[in-house]
Amino acid sequence: MTMGSEITVRPATAADVEQIWLLGATLFTWPSDQWYREQAMTLFPPEDAIVAVDGDRVVGHTKARTMTLTVPGERTVEATGIAGVTVAPQYRRRGILRAMYTEQHRRTEAAGLPLTIFTASQGAIYGRFGYGPTLRESRVSIDRRFAEFLPTAPDPGGVQLAALPEAAEAIKAIYDRFRQVTPGVQHRPEASWATRFADPEGWRSGGTGLFVLLHADGYVLYRYHHRDSGTEVEVVEMRTVTADAHVALWRTLFGLELVTRIEAVLSEHDPLPYLLTDLRLVRTEARYDGLWLRLMDVPAALTAREYRADLDVVLAVHDPFRGAGGTFALTARDGKAECVPTSAAADFELGIDVLGSLYLGAYPARVFAAANRLRVKDSGQLEALEYAFTADRDAVLGWHF
Numbered sequence: 001m002t003m004g005s006e007i008t009v010r011p012a013t014a015a016d017v018e019q020i021w022l023l024g025a026t027l028f029t030w031p032s033d034q035w036y037r038e039q040a041m042t043l044f045p046p047e048d049a050i051v052a053v054d055g056d057r058v059v060g061h062t063k064a065r066t067m068t069l070t071v072p073g074e075r076t077v078e079a080t081g082i083a084g085v086t087v088a089p090q091y092r093r094r095g096i097l098r099a100m101y102t103e104q105h106r107r108t109e110a111a112g113l114p115l116t117i118f119t120a121s122q123g124a125i126y127g128r129f130g131y132g133p134t135l136r137e138s139r140v141s142i143d144r145r146f147a148e149f150l151p152t153a154p155d156p157g158g159v160q161l162a163a164l165p166e167a168a169e170a171i172k173a174i175y176d177r178f179r180q181v182t183p184g185v186q187h188r189p190e191a192s193w194a195t196r197f198a199d200p201e202g203w204r205s206g207g208t209g210l211f212v213l214l215h216a217d218g219y220v221l222y223r224y225h226h227r228d229s230g231t232e233v234e235v236v237e238m239r240t241v242t243a244d245a246h247v248a249l250w251r252t253l254f255g256l257e258l259v260t261r262i263e264a265v266l267s268e269h270d271p272l273p274y275l276l277t278d279l280r281l282v283r284t285e286a287r288y289d290g291l292w293l294r295l296m297d298v299p300a301a302l303t304a305r306e307y308r309a310d311l312d313v314v315l316a317v318h319d320p321f322r323g324a325g326g327t328f329a330l331t332a333r334d335g336k337a338e339c340v341p342t343s344a345a346a347d348f349e350l351g352i353d354v355l356g357s358l359y360l361g362a363y364p365a366r367v368f369a370a371a372n373r374l375r376v377k378d379s380g381q382l383e384a385l386e387y388a389f390t391a392d393r394d395a396v397l398g399w400h401f
């Protein structure tokens with residue numbers, strides 16, 4: 001694909017790797033060590049990447065792999081996961097990203113995958129390409145010294161201190177059980193585990209290596225930061241399949257008596273604040289939208305997930321970037337859905353980016369209605385749509401890519 005001037009978008013080759021890495025290191029501070037680079041290339045083989053070149057200079061790059069994503073109803077869907085989106089600073093705002101995404105979408109369509117996902121570095125770029133943020137998380141900071149559990153909070157125990165790598169297989173198995181029941185979580189390839197466990201120095205922000213707490217149904221990976229104000233714990237990854245594992249692991253973290261503060265990322269409805277005598281101790285420092293999602297094929301995507309309640313609605317979906325929109329009748333019975341194009345009048349009108357935000361059940365439909373991004377013919381139907389799209393568990397990003 002030629003974009004005018006001398007800039008061309010084409011498949012990457014092994015010969016582009018050095019320049020791709022220079023771009024990624026410059027814009028995302030990708031570590032330079034050879035081992036890390038090999039893991040990254042195992043995760044995202046360079047021959048599946050796309051580059052924009054100006055003559056023989058690589059000036060833009062995206063990479064992708066097929067991921068198995070859990071969606072509401074404990075179903076899985078094959079999705080394209082895009083990463084490493086970069087355009088050289090001196091080539092910005094000339095349409096290079098747009099051209100690379102057009103090619104990426106063409107490939108996804110050719111592969112017949114109904115969804116595309118990624119993690120976004122900025123919030124204002126991807127709505128125009130049909131993506132919406134699809135989960136909600138908060139980074140919280142807790143003064144451990146004052147954290148006390150309510151008398152009603154369970155105390156199931158069952159946590160062990162464990163060392164990596166002895167705990168590695170147990171951690172992977174728990175992650176996989178968590179994945180199967182949690183929307184948004186992707187199957188995790190071995191190379192992602194390898195880099196997580198290797199814990200490159202550049203990921204530590206001056207903290208220690210990883211420590212492990214293990215429960216039969218959950219785990220925590222965390223590190224210490226020794227600061228002037230005291231020793232702090234950063235929870236790097238916590239996955240729990242059961243409520244008992246969740247409370248048992250938090251009780252153990254709060255038992256680290258030499259620690260002043262604990263920092264962690266919690267999903268929207270994490271019960272931690274409600275286990276404590278003072279819920280304000282779980283102080284929100286930042287909010288994240290962790291994973292972005294686009295429906296590539298509306299009927300295929302909407303029938304790939306289950307619904308919490310029966311539903312009969314007609315959706316008019318706008319997709320100016322790819323033209324995958326249209327008017328669709330969505331019917332759900334006992335969780336299972338049918339979705340077909342229709343000429344019937346629409347009950348709801350919305351952008352495909354908004355449908356992406358509703359897809360994993362984390363964003364309520366009413367907030368988009370209030371923002372005039374979801375237009376409703378009969379306001380009585382809004383509640384039904386919102387409830388049907390919600391999920392039993394908060395959507396979570398499984399592994400960062």
Ligand SMILES: CC(C)(COP(=O)(O)OP(=O)(O)OC[C@H]1O[C@@H](n2cnc3c(N)ncnc32)[C@H](O)[C@@H]1OP(=O)(O)O)[C@@H](O)C(=O)NCCC(=O)NCCS
Pocket residue numbers: 027084085086087088091092093094095096097098099119120121122124125128
């Ligand atoms: C973000 C980035 C990839 C954009 O590349 P680009 O080639 O300049 O983008 P394009 O020229 O194709 O722009 C496409 C559209 O997005 C808009 N856009 C691009 N970057 C934007 C930004 N940072 N904020 C808001 N809008 C942006 C453009 O204005 C253009 O809008 P239009 O549809 O109205 O024409 C590039 O600036 C970059 O590499 N940034 C640093 C790394 C990064 O953030 N990558 C994203 C990782 S998720």
